[in-house]
Amino acid sequence: MSAVRPRILVxxxxxxxxRFLSPALDxxxxxxKRADSGQEGLRGIALWSPDAVVLDLGLPDLDGKDVLKRAREFYKGPIIILSAxxxxxxxxxxxxxxxxxxxxxxFGVGELLARIRASLRHGADTAAPKGPVVAGDVTIDLDRRLVTRNGQPVRLTPKEYDLLGHLARHAGKLVGHSDLLTAIWGAAHAADTQYLRVVIGQLRHKLEADPAQPSLILTEPAVGYRLQV
Incomplete structure (x- = not known):
């Protein structure tokens, strides 16, 4: 499977x-990823979990600063303002x-790309969890690829671990369906949400005290999942 490319929402x-920025980014x-309005942009941030956002302030439906304020309620990645x-x-x-x-x-495309690279580097330095991620009685040690519950090892399949690990690396944040699917199964399966439902169900049976009333892996209906820490 080819490496997942960093996703940039404009x-x-x-x-x-x-027309000129999309090919340059590619x-x-x-x-x-493209959004033509503030509301579409907010939906895109929630659905795609982009690695960085380029945001114009002069949008047709919302002021860009209002989009920025609302995005910061749930999105922690870099946001670069692009404005006249x-x-x-x-x-x-x-x-x-x-x-x-x-x-x-x-603006010059070269300058904007340099700003994006700098923001992504800074985000990688500050956003990755330091040490094991603890969610309730579950501990996820990303360095050792070890998951324990109440101190006892939990046996996970490779896909279960990859999915849980991806959520753990974004602990506390909403991760969209397509982001999870692309990261774990590849871009060709970005719409196959049934894969997610099956593996999330398996993880809940292994990790949750009550899989029918999950408190660790939370569902954001029609959008994605969040590891509650």
């Missing part, structure tokens, strides 16, 4: 931005609301 209502080794607004106050407000960087239009 939220911008200008078609020409997507050529740079990223998987570009060049007032210093706009930049300060966006950064205070949680943006990682601010690039003015017109």
């Amino acid at each position: 939220i911008d209502d200008e078609p020409q931005i997507h 050529a740079a080794g990223y998987e570009p 607004r060049d007032r210093e106050a706009e930049k300060i407000e966006a950064l205070d609301l949680g943006a990682n960087d601010y690039v003015e239009k017109p």
